[in-house]
Amino acid sequence: MSSRPSPGSESEPQRVNHRQQACNQRLAASQQHSKQIILTGNSFWTRLLTSITTENRSLKRSLAEARSLENSVASRYEDQIAGLEAAIEAAKCALHEQIISHKELLDMKLALGTEIATYWSLLDGEELGFPTQASHGSSPLYLSESPPPSTRSSSPVNPAEADVTAEARSEHWSQ
Secondary structure (H helix, E strand, O other): OOOOOOHHHHOOOHHHHHHHHHHHHHHHHHHHHHHHHHHHHHHHHHHHHHHHHHHHHHHHHHHHHHHHHHHHHHHHHHHHHHHHHHHHHHHHHHHHHHHHHHHHHHHHHHEEEHHHHHHHHHHHHHHHHOOOOOOOOOOOOOOOOOOOOHOOOOOOOOOHHHHHHHHHHHHHHHH
């Protein structure tokens, strides 16, 4: 005989007990399944949190490196700008000195031009026959004689012309 009574012969408390055991088994299985889901979820969230934390550290390192590089580049550019500004100031001083030197040369040129014009006017006066103070015996230049008009220009434009003019005068005077 079997220990199990036939389906119709089970008593009400046994059926309730059997249903309760089946419910308890389903509940246990459901709880086990929920635990697995929670553990899987916890594992997912733990991995996600770890990944986010790692990424955060990496981004912080990258940001620190970028700021360091920015400071380095900015410092280099500031040094370069300071060097260029110093060069500009030096160039301004050199330009100022050149301008002063140029002005002095222009003043000297004007003074020499005036002096040359004075000499030419004196020479022109001699050509007209005005008496000179030097006599032929006292001066080797013979200032009473004037150079031929074709060899004299009012003002030589370049040094080569001045040399040609000076040579022509010396040839005339040596004759």
